[in-house]
Every structure is written in C-alpha cells, then in structure tokens.
Amino acid sequence: MVYVAVTSMLAGAATLPSAFAASSSPDLEAQFHAAWRQTMQHTSAPAKGCYHASYPSTVWAKVDCVKAPNRLYLPRHKPEAQTVGNGNDYAAEISSGVISQTVGSFPSVSGVTSESDDGESNDYSLQLNSNFMSTDACNGVSGCQAWEQFVYASGEGEAFMQYWLINYGDTCPSGGWMSYQGSCYMNSAAVSVPDDDISDLGNMTLTGTAVAGGSDTLTFTDGTEAYTTSGDDSVVDLATAWQASEFNIIGDGGGSEADFNSGSSVTVNVSLTDGSSDAPTCASNAGTTGETNNLNLGSCSTSGGSTPSIQFTESN
Structure with missing residues (x-):
C-alpha cells in the first residue's frame, strides 16, 4: 500500500x-x-524540553517552553445525566502489564461546522487521560490516587501534562504542587501550539508516552505541524501503573462542555503500545476527566495486532 x-x-x-x-x-x-x-x-525528541517540526522534516527543532496555564482539567465527579464526559466515556483498557504509549486520533469527522465552550468559538481541549492509579507518588497516603492528563488546550494555545494526586489532603508535597479541594495538582512545561479551528479536527492527533525512570512525553500533531513537550515520569510514576487510556475532545477545563453543532459525528480511535498484540477492552463508563461534550456515545469496537486499539463513534 x-x-x-x-x-x-x-x-x-x-x-x-x-x-x-x-x-x-x-x-x-x-x-x-x-x-x-x-x-x-513515534519519533522521540533528542532531549527533554519543547520542540517543533514541520512537514516534510522529521527532525525536531528545539523551541522555548512556556509556563502552562493555571487552569484545572478536573477529574470526574458525581455522575449526572449527561452526554460524553464526566465518566461517561470509553477507555482502552488492558488486563495485565502496563501501557507505554497511547495515540488518540479522529479517523472520521463529518457534519462538524462549529464548536463552542461557554459561548467561545473553537474553545476546547483534546485530552488523553490515564486511569486513576495507586503509585509511590502518593507517598503512602491512604485513599490517594495518582492521575495524569496529556492536554491540548485550544483556548490557551498550549499543550502540556497535568498531574494529580487525588485525595492527598490539604497539605501537598513540595516541588510545585498546588492544592485544590483536598487534592494536589501541577503542570509540566508547556509547548506553544496554534489555536486550531474545529474544522481541522480530523487532522489532529495527541500522543502520550511514559518511560519508567525517564520522561513522559506529549506529542500533538495537526496537518503538517508537530509539537512536543516532556516531563519526569517520577511526578506520578505513570509508567508503573498505566492500564487504561481515555481520549476525546471535550471542554477546555473547569468541568466545562464542548458544544458541537447539530448533525456532528466524530469517530474516535485510541491505540495502545503495551508489549502485546492483544486487543484492549472497550471499558464503558471508564472516563476519568470531568470535562464533557454534547455528543452521544455510539458503539465501540476493538482491534489487536501491531496496533491494538479501540474505536467508537459519538454524534448528535
């Protein structure tokens, strides 16, 4: 081919x-x-930091990192009647081993002409989210769960990782952690990205990679441009306990909703690398983010082989 x-x-x-x-x-x-x-x-940057590449070059060029916004991309909360998000989402889940990389993409998009978040056009996030995990990052705190998000924030023009220690308590660890309602959060360095129009959704991909003892890396691509940033895996020890991945287009933080025009239909693909060729499970009601969209979930299918994945539809 x-x-x-x-x-x-x-x-x-x-x-x-x-x-x-x-x-x-x-x-x-x-x-x-x-x-x-x-x-x-699947091309690693030569070192930690932020990088950019333009088609047809496959060589990363170093760019200045920027400070990620102090915007919360919340974990799921009390379930409510809703469309996609706040837990009501599929996740690609494995039964054993750990995930080292997840790629989220939209292989088919139709009828999408507009999107808004609280009245702001083209304001949304792409999120690739891990499962809630019990890792050493919780420092033995009972009930604590670690969580990592790979985020493309269109309204901020930045892409970065947001880390959480959920139910850690009001006193957060040192080293940049901030407190939020009994949990702790912090961000990686961010890479500047364009505020892409929703009409280009089919050309966007978001990749998250975790290496134990090394770095976690976010890569965002859109059409002929690619951007990447990295951070230490030890922040939440993702590489030791990553067993499920949620990917979707949803509101841009704070539990908000991405509202699509009527007649929108989006196909979502979540592919995994976990050292096996087994198909992951389409885990339902397994989303971990608190943001939502106004689409309704359709059916979900699985695939094994060289690129194990799940694929599902959402529409209104």
Missing part, C-alpha cells in the same frame, strides 16, 4: 523529497501528511 510505503520512507529519511511531494495529487499528498504524522508520533 502507498501509506505503508510512505511511512517506511519517512522513517528512514529526514525529509520527504520536495520534488516528490510537489508532484503528488491532493489525495496522495494527504496520505503523505498522515504518514508523516504517524512518524512524528
């Missing part, structure tokens, strides 16, 4: 030959772009 061939070519070259790119048809060019995004999802 052309897609496979292009992926292999990109993996072995720093750039796609410009003459080849220039002569391709629109459909073929779209395949090149998709293959490039897939390559960047």
Whole structure:
C-alpha cells in the first residue's frame, strides 16, 4: 500500500523529497501528511524540553517552553445525566502489564461546522487521560490516587501534562504542587501550539508516552505541524501503573462542555503500545476527566495486532 510505503520512507529519511511531494495529487499528498504524522508520533525528541517540526522534516527543532496555564482539567465527579464526559466515556483498557504509549486520533469527522465552550468559538481541549492509579507518588497516603492528563488546550494555545494526586489532603508535597479541594495538582512545561479551528479536527492527533525512570512525553500533531513537550515520569510514576487510556475532545477545563453543532459525528480511535498484540477492552463508563461534550456515545469496537486499539463513534 502507498501509506505503508510512505511511512517506511519517512522513517528512514529526514525529509520527504520536495520534488516528490510537489508532484503528488491532493489525495496522495494527504496520505503523505498522515504518514508523516504517524512518524512524528513515534519519533522521540533528542532531549527533554519543547520542540517543533514541520512537514516534510522529521527532525525536531528545539523551541522555548512556556509556563502552562493555571487552569484545572478536573477529574470526574458525581455522575449526572449527561452526554460524553464526566465518566461517561470509553477507555482502552488492558488486563495485565502496563501501557507505554497511547495515540488518540479522529479517523472520521463529518457534519462538524462549529464548536463552542461557554459561548467561545473553537474553545476546547483534546485530552488523553490515564486511569486513576495507586503509585509511590502518593507517598503512602491512604485513599490517594495518582492521575495524569496529556492536554491540548485550544483556548490557551498550549499543550502540556497535568498531574494529580487525588485525595492527598490539604497539605501537598513540595516541588510545585498546588492544592485544590483536598487534592494536589501541577503542570509540566508547556509547548506553544496554534489555536486550531474545529474544522481541522480530523487532522489532529495527541500522543502520550511514559518511560519508567525517564520522561513522559506529549506529542500533538495537526496537518503538517508537530509539537512536543516532556516531563519526569517520577511526578506520578505513570509508567508503573498505566492500564487504561481515555481520549476525546471535550471542554477546555473547569468541568466545562464542548458544544458541537447539530448533525456532528466524530469517530474516535485510541491505540495502545503495551508489549502485546492483544486487543484492549472497550471499558464503558471508564472516563476519568470531568470535562464533557454534547455528543452521544455510539458503539465501540476493538482491534489487536501491531496496533491494538479501540474505536467508537459519538454524534448528535
């Protein structure tokens, strides 16, 4: 297949030959772009920090990190009647071992012409969220659960990781932790990203990677641009207990809702790397974020093999 061939070519070259790119048809060019995004999802930056790459280059260029916004992307709370979010979501879940990488994407988008959050157009977040975990980061506090979010915040123009120690207590650990209603949270360094229009949703991907004793890395791609930032895995020890991943487009923090126009339909794909070829489970009501959207969940299917994944639909 052309897609496979292009992926292999990109993996072995720093750039796609410009003459080849220039002569391709629109459909073929779209395949090149998709293959490039897939390559960047699996291409590590040379060191910690923030980086950017533009198609056709597959080499990360260092950029200045920025401070992440003091905006809360809340954990799920008391269940209420709702559409997608606040727990009412699918998660890709494994029964043993740990996840080392998750890629969230939207392979099919139709009927989407507008989105708003509290009246603000094109204000939303893409979130890739872990399960609630019992890790050493809780320092033995009874009832504490660690949690990590990989966040693209359109309204802030930033992408970063937000870490939580839920039910840790009012006195948070030192080192930058902040207190919120008996829990603690902090952010990684953020990378500046564009405020992308909702019409480009089908070209967006969000990747989270965790390496025990090393770094957790967020990679965001949109069309022909890619951005990445990293932080120490030891903040919440994600790599030791990551067994489920939720990915979706939802409100931009504070438990808010992303409201899509009537007639919107989105297909969500969540693919995992966990050292096996077994298909993950479509775990229902397994979402961990408190933000929502106004779409209704459809059916969910699973796939094993080289890229184990779940895929589901949501529409209104």
